[in-house]
Amino acid sequence: MNIALILAYDGTHYHGWQIQKNGISIQETLTAAAVRLLGQPVAISGVGRTDAGVHARRYVANFRADCTIPMPRLPLALNAQLPEDIAVSGAVVVPERFDARFDCTRKEYAYYLYPSRLRDPFLSGRAYRCPYPLDLGRMQEAAGYFVGRQDFAAVRSVGTPVKSTVRTIFHCEVEPCEENLIRIRVCGDGFLYNMVRAIAGTLTYVGCGKLAPADIRTILDAGERENAGPTLPACGLFMNRLWYEHTPALAPFSLDR
Amino acid sequence: MNIALILAYDGTHYHGWQIQKNGISIQETLTAAAVRLLGQPVAISGVGRTDAGVHARRYVANFRADCTIPMPRLPLALNAQLPEDIAVSGAVVVPERFDARFDCTRKEYAYYLYPSRLRDPFLSGRAYRCPYPLDLGRMQEAAGYFVGRQDFAAVRSVGTPVKSTVRTIFHCEVEPCEENLIRIRVCGDGFLYNMVRAIAGTLTYVGCGKLAPADIRTILDAGERENAGPTLPACGLFMNRLWYEHTPALAPFSLDR
Numbered sequence: 001m002n003i004a005l006i007l008a009y010d011g012t013h014y015h016g017w018q019i020q021k022n023g024i025s026i027q028e029t030l031t032a033a034a035v036r037l038l039g040q041p042v043a044i045s046g047v048g049r050t051d052a053g054v055h056a057r058r059y060v061a062n063f064r065a066d067c068t069i070p071m072p073r074l075p076l077a078l079n080a081q082l083p084e085d086i087a088v089s090g091a092v093v094v095p096e097r098f099d100a101r102f103d104c105t106r107k108e109y110a111y112y113l114y115p116s117r118l119r120d121p122f123l124s125g126r127a128y129r130c131p132y133p134l135d136l137g138r139m140q141e142a143a144g145y146f147v148g149r150q151d152f153a154a155v156r157s158v159g160t161p162v163k164s165t166v167r168t169i170f171h172c173e174v175e176p177c178e179e180n181l182i183r184i185r186v187c188g189d190g191f192l193y194n195m196v197r198a199i200a201g202t203l204t205y206v207g208c209g210k211l212a213p214a215d216i217r218t219i220l221d222a223g224e225r226e227n228a229g230p231t232l233p234a235c236g237l238f239m240n241r242l243w244y245e246h247t248p249a250l251a252p253f254s255l256d257r
Numbered sequence: 258m259n260i261a262l263i264l265a266y267d268g269t270h271y272h273g274w275q276i277q278k279n280g281i282s283i284q285e286t287l288t289a290a291a292v293r294l295l296g297q298p299v300a301i302s303g304v305g306r307t308d309a310g311v312h313a314r315r316y317v318a319n320f321r322a323d324c325t326i327p328m329p330r331l332p333l334a335l336n337a338q339l340p341e342d343i344a345v346s347g348a349v350v351v352p353e354r355f356d357a358r359f360d361c362t363r364k365e366y367a368y369y370l371y372p373s374r375l376r377d378p379f380l381s382g383r384a385y386r387c388p389y390p391l392d393l394g395r396m397q398e399a400a401g402y403f404v405g406r407q408d409f410a411a412v413r414s415v416g417t418p419v420k421s422t423v424r425t426i427f428h429c430e431v432e433p434c435e436e437n438l439i440r441i442r443v444c445g446d447g448f449l450y451n452m453v454r455a456i457a458g459t460l461t462y463v464g465c466g467k468l469a470p471a472d473i474r475t476i477l478d479a480g481e482r483e484n485a486g487p488t489l490p491a492c493g494l495f496m497n498r499l500w501y502e503h504t505p506a507l508a509p510f511s512l513d514r
Contacts, residue, residue: 010378057379075375084381118332121267122314122383124341178435 002098004062006090006253011055012125018049033081038065047100053234058242062100090253106243108187111200112236114180128236134207139174142206145216146172146199152192153223157231159193197231205229259355261319263347263510268312269382275306290338295322304357304499310491315499319357347510365444365498368457371437385493391464396431399463402473403429403456409449410480414488416450451488459486
């Protein structure tokens with residue numbers, strides 16, 4: 001059977017989602033837990049790569065296995081094999097052809113940052129501390145320019161080659177959170193490498209006055225990375241919500257809340 | 258001069274505030290940072306002990322030293338010497354006789370817990386996961402019984418001998434927080450050993466139906482520890498607010514917010 005897992009993880013101590021040679025990954029840790037529990041080799045695919053230090057409030061992975069454990073019990077059974085910073089919250093049988101990556105129709109990332117001269121020990125590894133004050137209104141105005149189907153070459157790092165740098169962003173919102181925290185949410189049909197972290201860096205440049213909101217238009221049109229703001233650190237980035245519009249089995253988990 | 262520091266710390270990786278032989282403490286770490294910065298021995302006193310794994314959103318400590326660094330710069334200078342999980346947010350010169358412990362007139366602790374079968378990786382070490390559902394209304398009703406000047410022998414662990422087990426609780430409130438989180442705030446003129454964690458444990462017994470709200474009255478009157486609920490784990494406990502009503506120098510830091 002093909003099983004989809006819904007999970008969350010604090011990525012601080014991992015070298016990202018994908019199995020790799022030079023450090024422990026979420027994929028490797030989750031695979032080891034499933035192998036121990038099910039007593040058979042499994043190959044787990046995830047909705048996408050996340051970089052070292054990036055977190056996920058919602059993440060979907062799938063694997064094919066013979067599993068006699070009822071689905072409602074699988075999360076607890078897997079959690080017993082997992083470290084504290086990874087937790088499975090749901091498990092469901094999905095159609096044989098389901099693939100966590102290709103069946104995901106939209107993703108939303110959230111980037112958390114707080115403007116402060118002084119660090120907050122409770123936000124360490126969970127948000128980026130921006131050392132200068134930020135104007136939320138300016139950032140909100142600038143965020144609107146990222147919405148739509150357009151070329152995002154200006155806000156990506158060069159990584160794996162891609163056929164096209166055109167993507168659709170459905171929403172890009174800057175919101176105040178509790179205390180001094182600011183959350184930037186970006187939802188799209190796909191993302192280029194480091195795109196959200198570059199958007200967040202560009203928005204902080206607008207927030208501190210180094211760029212004007214309308215400069216975003218010019219920057220995107222020119223498509224040159226050096227015109228935009230910096231790629232902010234991984235610690236503030238969370239995979240936040242996922243949409244699987246053609247997979248009714250995942251609907252009860254309200255991945256798009 | 259006598260210097261008061263306002264700080265915050267994530268206590269997860271420390272054996273509490275107080276210097277001790279069997280592990281690294283906040284007091285030791287802060288002292289080492291001050292000694293490195295000021296180049297002189299310092300003796301730092303804190304507002305109170307916190308146990309291993311307990312956190313502080315607000316903590317006040319004081320020490321006497323010759324310090325040529327202007328007070329507004331001292332927090333950043335100390336933070337440069339401190340690990341990520343401890344941060345100084347304010348420094349101020351206080352009267353020579355000021356003592357962080359004896360001049361504190363009230364303290365508020367917050368205890369965070371969430372009812373869930375499944376753990377949340379982002380709350381690991383920061384909140385207690387209660388494995389059964391909780392009725393918030395019952396807990397709120399029960400909390401009222403802890404308010405007032407009374408004997409709290411029923412909700413303390415036997416630790417250092419104390420002259421009296423009578424304390425004044427000014428407020429005890431149970432509030433829903435973001436997501437599934439519940440916050441219990443207890444403010445008093447002093448606390449017995451493990452008192453807040455025992456109050457929190459007793460309130461969860463009310464929340465899950467093992468005790469009725471009115472049982473709190475009987476439990477406090479009888480004064481027997483075994484009638485009350487369990488002492489919940491340290492991870493959920495935060496020193497939250499502090500009042501120094503007779504120390505105007507500390508007022509700008511709004512410790513009682």
